[in-house]
Amino acid sequence: MRETAENREKQAALLAEALPFMQAYENKTVVVKYGGHAMGNIELGRAFARDIALLKQSGINPIVVHGGGPQIGRMLDRMGIESRFEGGLRVTDAHTVEIVEMVLAGSINKEIVALINAEGEWAIGLCGKDGNMVFAEKARKTMRDPDSNIEKVIDLGFVGEPVEVDRTLLDLLARSEMIPVIAPVAPGRDGNTYNINADTFAGAIAGALRASRLLFLTDVPGVLDKDKNLIKELSVSEAKALIADGTISGGMIPKVETCIEAIERGVEGVVILNGKVLHAVLLELLTEHGAGTLIVP
Numbered sequence: 001m002r003e004t005a006e007n008r009e010k011q012a013a014l015l016a017e018a019l020p021f022m023q024a025y026e027n028k029t030v031v032v033k034y035g036g037h038a039m040g041n042i043e044l045g046r047a048f049a050r051d052i053a054l055l056k057q058s059g060i061n062p063i064v065v066h067g068g069g070p071q072i073g074r075m076l077d078r079m080g081i082e083s084r085f086e087g088g089l090r091v092t093d094a095h096t097v098e099i100v101e102m103v104l105a106g107s108i109n110k111e112i113v114a115l116i117n118a119e120g121e122w123a124i125g126l127c128g129k130d131g132n133m134v135f136a137e138k139a140r141k142t143m144r145d146p147d148s149n150i151e152k153v154i155d156l157g158f159v160g161e162p163v164e165v166d167r168t169l170l171d172l173l174a175r176s177e178m179i180p181v182i183a184p185v186a187p188g189r190d191g192n193t194y195n196i197n198a199d200t201f202a203g204a205i206a207g208a209l210r211a212s213r214l215l216f217l218t219d220v221p222g223v224l225d226k227d228k229n230l231i232k233e234l235s236v237s238e239a240k241a242l243i244a245d246g247t248i249s250g251g252m253i254p255k256v257e258t259c260i261e262a263i264e265r266g267v268e269g270v271v272i273l274n275g276k277v278l279h280a281v282l283l284e285l286l287t288e289h290g291a292g293t294l295i296v297p
């Protein structure tokens with residue numbers, strides 16, 4: 001929100017409405033997945049950082065997991081490397097994984113840390129490697145060949161899936177002034193570095209911590225029905241049916257599948273919402289009406 005008299009008034013009204021909700025979340029963990037598409041411009045970035053700072057100041061334990069798919073794509077473009085995706089995942093060779101780590105754990109991670117710190121907080125930038133937080137294994141994906149109907153293994157290179165999450169460092173930070181900002185890159189026990197889809201990574205962190213809320217900030221208002229209307233609440237079985245009938249497609253499939261897994265692992269509530277709306281996090285968590293699609297068991 002820009003610093004005008006009108007906006008200051010709006011912010012004060014928002015805070016007054018937020019107070020009872022803040023008390024309900026006190027000491028609870030909220031994992032926020034900040035997608036690359038939601039990182040629209042500096043104004044949105046500042047509003048996001050302000051929301052995260054406000055959660056911490058309210059006694060809530062926010063953890064940011066970020067993506068950066070479009071930003072990786074732009075860097076690969078500059079280097080003359082073409083981006084290729086299979087089932088929504090970036091095919092990642094040895095050279096690409098170096099660039100992925102550089103962009104995610106380097107520039108994007110530090111940009112978000114700096115934005116939160118500019119709000120007077122102590123953010124700390126991490127990836128799965130730090131504090132032995134996450135270990136990954138090479139992702140084993142299969143795809144049915146439409147002609148032969150045979151299930152084929154697709155080699156995505158250094159794409160990983162989180163298989164171990166050690167919460168020691170995150171528990172330590174939760175008791176401190178620090179706000180963790182985590183890039184979805186993790187080592188394997190085989191010594192390789194793996195590129196992990198940021199939604200999957202956020203789901204694994206939220207699941208390991210039994211978070212109260214997992215928020216996915218993306219570039220659409222939430223899950224949309226066939227007529228492009230927002231679905232406010234979706235049960236696990238309804239979500240599976242929408243994937244099966246093709247209403248949910250593309251990047252929304254791994255996102256919704258991650259939501260389902262997170263709920264099955266004990267995350268209390270998962271929401272997909274539009275990160276391009278100013279103060280989306282506060283509006284979702286701290287107002288009566290909420291925003292986006294809430295996935296429920």
Ligand SMILES: Nc1ncnc2c1ncn2[C@@H]1O[C@H](COP(=O)(O)OP(=O)(O)O)[C@@H](O)[C@H]1O
Nearest residue numbers: 035037218219220222223224247248249251252
């Ligand atoms: N039913 C649906 N409702 C909303 N979005 C959908 C749906 N089906 C497919 N999508 C697509 O999923 C995209 C969000 O996934 P993705 O691009 O991976 O997001 P992010 O990069 O923010 O993680 C939307 O921009 C939209 O194009």
Ligand SMILES: CC(=O)N[C@@H](CCC(=O)OP(=O)(O)O)C(=O)O
Nearest residue numbers: 036067068069089090196197198
């Ligand atoms: C394996 C894989 O696809 N990794 C993603 C990691 C970043 C990501 O997920 O970013 P968004 O949330 O902005 O899409 C990638 O390389 O693009």
